[in-house]
Amino acid sequence: MNIVVLVKQVPDSGAERTLSAGDKTVERGSASNVINEMDEYAIEEALKIKEAHGGEVTVLTMGPAGATESIRKALSMGPDKAVHVTDDALHGSCAVATSKVLAAALGTLNADLIICGAESTDGRVQVMPHMLAERLGIAALTGARKLTVDGAQLTAERQTDEGYEVVTAATPAVVSVWDTINEPRYPSFKGIMAAKKKPVQSLSLADLGVSPDEVGFAGATSAVVEFAKRPPRSAGTKVTDEGNGGAQLVEFLATEKFV
Amino acid sequence: MAEVLVVVEASQAAGVKKVTLEMLTIARGLGSPSAVVLGGAGAAEQLAAKLGEYGAEKIYAGEGEEIDGYLVAPKATAVAELVKRVQPAAVLLAATQEGKEIAGRLAVKLDNGLLTDAVEVAEDGTATQVVFAGSTIVKSKVTRGLPIVTIRPNSVTPAAAPATPAVEQLTVTVADADKLAKVVERVAETKGSRPELTEASIVVSGGRGVGNADNFTLVEEMADLLGGAVGASRAAVDSGYYPHQFQVGQTGKTVSPQLYVALGISGAIQHRAGMQTSKTIVAVNKDPEAPIFELADYGVVGDLFKIVPQATDEIRKRK
Ligand SMILES: Cc1cc2nc3c(=O)[nH]c(=O)nc-3n(C[C@H](O)[C@H](O)[C@H](O)COP(=O)(O)OP(=O)(O)OC[C@H]3O[C@@H](n4cnc5c(N)ncnc54)[C@H](O)[C@@H]3O)c2cc1C
Numbered sequence: 001m002n003i004v005v006l007v008k009q010v011p012d013s014g015a016e017r018t019l020s021a022g023d024k025t026v027e028r029g030s031a032s033n034v035i036n037e038m039d040e041y042a043i044e045e046a047l048k049i050k051e052a053h054g055g056e057v058t059v060l061t062m063g064p065a066g067a068t069e070s071i072r073k074a075l076s077m078g079p080d081k082a083v084h085v086t087d088d089a090l091h092g093s094c095a096v097a098t099s100k101v102l103a104a105a106l107g108t109l110n111a112d113l114i115i116c117g118a119e120s121t122d123g124r125v126q127v128m129p130h131m132l133a134e135r136l137g138i139a140a141l142t143g144a145r146k147l148t149v150d151g152a153q154l155t156a157e158r159q160t161d162e163g164y165e166v167v168t169a170a171t172p173a174v175v176s177v178w179d180t181i182n183e184p185r186y187p188s189f190k191g192i193m194a195a196k197k198k199p200v201q202s203l204s205l206a207d208l209g210v211s212p213d214e215v216g217f218a219g220a221t222s223a224v225v226e227f228a229k230r231p232p233r234s235a236g237t238k239v240t241d242e243g244n245g246g247a248q249l250v251e252f253l254a255t256e257k258f259v
Numbered sequence: 260m261a262e263v264l265v266v267v268e269a270s271q272a273a274g275v276k277k278v279t280l281e282m283l284t285i286a287r288g289l290g291s292p293s294a295v296v297l298g299g300a301g302a303a304e305q306l307a308a309k310l311g312e313y314g315a316e317k318i319y320a321g322e323g324e325e326i327d328g329y330l331v332a333p334k335a336t337a338v339a340e341l342v343k344r345v346q347p348a349a350v351l352l353a354a355t356q357e358g359k360e361i362a363g364r365l366a367v368k369l370d371n372g373l374l375t376d377a378v379e380v381a382e383d384g385t386a387t388q389v390v391f392a393g394s395t396i397v398k399s400k401v402t403r404g405l406p407i408v409t410i411r412p413n414s415v416t417p418a419a420a421p422a423t424p425a426v427e428q429l430t431v432t433v434a435d436a437d438k439l440a441k442v443v444e445r446v447a448e449t450k451g452s453r454p455e456l457t458e459a460s461i462v463v464s465g466g467r468g469v470g471n472a473d474n475f476t477l478v479e480e481m482a483d484l485l486g487g488a489v490g491a492s493r494a495a496v497d498s499g500y501y502p503h504q505f506q507v508g509q510t511g512k513t514v515s516p517q518l519y520v521a522l523g524i525s526g527a528i529q530h531r532a533g534m535q536t537s538k539t540i541v542a543v544n545k546d547p548e549a550p551i552f553e554l555a556d557y558g559v560v561g562d563l564f565k566i567v568p569q570a571t572d573e574i575r576k577r578k
């Protein structure tokens with residue numbers, strides 16, 4: 001099975017994140033950037049499927065030059081090769097344009113299965129898998145917490161607020177995964193060394209036949225008008241339990257009219 | 260006044276979800292709300308009264324196996340056809356998994372901008388979003404096409420505005436490409452009669468400090484007495500104390516209730532990401548240095564196994 005895993009580099013969600021004052025895009029320059037956490041689960045799932053059914057795993061990233069760091073890290077977990085779509089004109093791309101570019105790149109890769117994270121920690125838009133399926137005219141099984149592959153037949157448990165749905169499709173398909181699906185492996189020392197030699201193909205917009213004015217700020221379908229830091233919350237009352245902490249807590253809830 | 264399409268979120272068990280009423284409330288500020296019901300046969304009829312109560316002037320019904328038996332794609336097709344026909348002023352969807360997915364497909368179909376997770380939409384379509392773990396407020400606009408906006412649950416207080424909507428059945432031509440992903444089974448996992456996590460006005464969450472799955476009954480008991488939903492930190496979920504769909508935070512649900520109670524939760528930035536915009540925050544933690552206290556309106560330093568049972572007893576007494 002020919003599997004492509006989508007990997008996005010994002011600013012570390014454990015550190016302070018901000019928009020840049022100039023062009024109001026996510027500040028990536030000063031941030032410590034990491035693989036979008038959910039995408040590590042996507043990589044793991046792809047590797048498990050390859051181990052069980054054979055095939056090849058390709059990492060696909062659209063992002064600035066610095067994203068190569070995350071690509072190497074992804075490769076150190078075990079995928080065979082990577083494709084990095086990078087072009088100065090992409091800066092400021094909205095989700096609609098990003099999906100156009102990723103779909104064009106996927107068009108060159110002939111994937112049976114495309115696996116991505118359910119959402120990214122910077123945008124949290126959760127739309128990419130469906131946008132790609134729409135553009136490619138293939139099935140989307142999203143929000144999977146379990147995936148079974150039987151030949152060309154895919155069955156997923158899709159997590160919902162009420163419980164789950166069992167959903168099925170045949171390949172080619174896009175599957176997005178939650179962090180409940182598996183436990184991503186740590187790269188081994190051997191894996192890290194091997195990753196340095198794995199092929200990473202760099203593609204520009206011209207290579208994909210996408211015009212620069214369809215992407216970036218030129219082609220953006222939405223724009224940030226303004227942004228501001230939200231005033232941080234301040235600490236209120238803190239008491240130490242000396243035997244009646246529970247009662248004190250309820251007293252507070254009562255004054256706030258919750259009980 | 261131009262129509263504003265509100266794509267209805269409902270569930271078998273609870274009927275029209277609260278976020279739908281919020282969307283109708285927001286829609287009234289933008290134009291004349293039309294509710295779009297997409298589901299099994301008879302869905303619109305079942306929901307009509309409630310939708311009318313909150314101001315739906317019209318209901319479009321896309322119903323049946325063709326719509327409901329497949330994953331998301333037919334719904335997006337139905338909405339796209341409707342948008343082309345009625346040329347609405349805006350389309351509002353819920354910022355839930357399905358709402359976002361329909362919105363994503365819709366944006367591609369119409370080559371239109373998309374704004375997700377809005378907490379407010381101004382009359383000119385400018386949406387307000389709270390991003391980066393609640394630290395930043397962003398105002399954005401769609402610059403190509405009409406505003407397609409997903410609304411985060413618990414953003415506004417639903418206000419009733421009775422209307423008597425006429426129901427129009429949609430005839431949707433669902434393409435073969437929309438039928439590639441089939442829903443073969445829907446399984447409800449029990450959570451009793453508690454309100455839905457993202458919609459609840461009170462959420463009581465437990466963390467690793469709760470210690471094990473059995474002890475979570477303490478959290479549940481307090482939630483039930485307060486009429487709230489139960490949430491959990493990732494550490495609690497990863498340790499198997501509570502199911503994943505109740506995880507609050509960066510990689511879980513974003514909640515914004517009137518009251519958030521954190522029991523045995525340290526308050527890591529990724530947890531705060533999901534609860535920071537709660538109106539009132541209360542915390543119980545035995546570590547006086549726990550970061551959760553930095554944002555708690557009321558914090559009790561101490562052992563939750565002593566404090567929580569005492570609190571629940573006290574609530575019972577006051578009832
Ligand atoms: C990319 C990424 C995404 C993440 N997403 C999420 C997310 O969505 N949601 C989330 O919650 N976390 C998330 N995390 C994890 C987060 O960083 C923390 O590890 C997690 O929130 C910790 O959960 P906790 O507070 O329950 O556990 P701990 O940090 O272990 O805290 C337990 C607390 O309980 C207290 N305690 C222990 N026993 C008692 C007792 N008897 N009485 C009172 N207090 C007691 C302790 O003092 C401690 O403060 C994410 C992390 C990453 C890297």
Ligand SMILES: Nc1ncnc2c1ncn2[C@@H]1O[C@H](COP(=O)(O)O)[C@@H](O)[C@H]1O
Nearest residue numbers: 006007062116117119120125126127128
């Ligand atoms: N620029 C990108 N490059 C590669 N993959 C991406 C990119 N943007 C989004 N994705 C994938 O789509 C998933 C969902 O992202 P999002 O729709 O942004 O929440 C992510 O987890 C990634 O797997």
